[in-house]
Amino acid sequence: MDFSYSEEQQMLLDTTRRFIGKEYSFDARRGFRQQPEGYSRDIWQGFADLGLLAINISEEHGGMGGGPLETMLVMSALGEGLVLEPYLASAVMASKAVALLGNPQQCASLLPALASGEQIAVLAHDEPSTRYDWKAVTTQAWPLGDGFVLTGHKSMLPHGSSADILLVSARLPAGGQSGQPGRLAVFAIPRNMPGLRQLPYATVDGVPACELWLEQVFVPAALMLDALEDAEAAVGRVLDFGLAAICAEAVGALDKLLAATIQYTKDRKQFGTPIAKFQALQHRMADMVLHIEQARSMSYLAAVRSEEADAAARSAALSAAKVVIGQACRFVGQQAVQLHGGMGVTDELDVSHYFKRLMAIELQFGSTDHHLEQYARQLA
Known part of the structure; x- marks a missing residue:
């Protein structure tokens, strides 16, 4: 290809x-x-x-x-x-x-x-204790007059504190006595809307994030994004598109981490010889290269399949990509730190920051274990 x-x-x-x-x-x-x-x-x-x-x-x-x-x-x-x-x-x-x-x-x-x-706009969709189940939305949007009242808690919003617009997902009231959850809707809410409460913090990889509470927030009906009846399917497409994008980010970080490790082993000498000449370390770096090349191929796959109309086929391809890339993030990150020795985890060295970012990527949009389970279900 x-x-x-x-x-x-x-x-x-x-x-x-x-x-x-x-x-x-x-x-x-x-x-x-x-x-x-x-x-x-x-x-x-x-x-x-x-x-x-x-x-x-x-x-x-x-x-x-x-x-x-x-x-x-x-x-x-x-x-x-x-x-x-x-x-x-x-x-x-x-x-x-x-x-x-x-x-x-x-x-x-x-x-x-x-x-x-x-x-700047941010999708406020993830909620606490959902265990990567993106459909488990408990935030409620109750009709009131010419708008809706939103109540709920959104978790781990990257850059949520600096967003001008929050795209908040919420469930509308269910119809009838079916017991099924109501239809999903997305609202474009300005950051200064009364009733919004945030708790900002920095994540382990340095990215600013926040918790978001919606405490009886009245949102005019005009702020509901209403071009599609099935907003849930659209949110699934957005999350898959973001998953493919973060796979590409991981490959870029992996490339830089490998280059830094190779250069360090050329510069670092032991017994008067660059440690890059030690066969055991060469084998470890060769394994790093293999993981990165597999991750690169799966990143291409994720990008190509991220807009496929068949949701099941799209999900399977992206889960496969996330598993391979997640494994590469963990293996290459750990090997790079170990080959640098104790200095590999210090804040002064960029290697530690690449390591932390890769570990965060491995957990975003579903961990490696989660996507492995998802892929197995698709095959079954």
């Missing part, structure tokens, strides 16, 4: 890498983490100026009309730089959610602002 990129795709990858290489050194990243929002608004605007925020937005709404392959290339470059900005949350998932669920008026209002970097 031919995995070569088109001229436009190669230019997109090269442009993103050049920008990251120039503006996102490890020392600069350390400074961005200390800023109030946990990342750099200047870098975010730089992404907008390059058109990176507009990739998943149609030309009609000021975007580039790209898709999963373009997203894969950008996410891979961002993974190489350990970027802290909310690209996955806003430019990938939120933009996709609005494009799928928003009516023409809502798309015309929200998408140009996301493409230009003027606004």
Whole structure:
């Protein structure tokens, strides 16, 4: 199979890498983490100026009309730089959610602002104690007058505290006496809406996140994204699209971690000889290469299959990709730290930060064990 990129795709990858290489050194990243929002608004605007925020937005709404392959290339470059900005949350998932669920008026209002970097949006979907069951939404939306009253708790929102728009999923009241959960709906709620309460914190990999409580939040009916009757299927597509994107980010981070490890073993000497010449260590690094190349292939698969119409086939392919990439994240990360010795876990060395990011990726959108179980069920 031919995995070569088109001229436009190669230019997109090269442009993103050049920008990251120039503006996102490890020392600069350390400074961005200390800023109030946990990342750099200047870098975010730089992404907008390059058109990176507009990739998943149609030309009609000021975007580039790209898709999963373009997203894969950008996410891979961002993974190489350990970027802290909310690209996955806003430019990938939120933009996709609005494009799928928003009516023409809502798309015309929200998408140009996301493409230009003027606004940041975050999908608020995950809830506590759901064990990766994305359909287990308990947040309720009760009709009241010309709107809805939302009550619930959303957990682990990356960049939720700096989002201008929160795309909150909630269940509408069930009809009849069936006992089945009500229909899922998504609401585009401004961050300053009365009744919203947040608890911000930084995750282990340095990404800012928050808990979100909705305490009798009144939301006008016009803020419900209502282009599709089946919002649940659309949310599933958005989550799968985000899973494919984070797989690409993992491959970028894995490449950089391997390069750093190889360079260290060339520089580090023991008994007057670079440890890169020790056969046992060569075998370990060869195993790292094998894991990364398998992860790269599965990242391509995830990108290609992330928009497949058949939900079951799409889910199986993405679960397979997440298993292989999750195993690579754990193996390569652990080997890199061990080959660096004790300094591999220090905050001063970038290796420790790549390790923590890869461990976080391994758990996001479902852990390796979860997706292995999901894939086994699909085969059964």
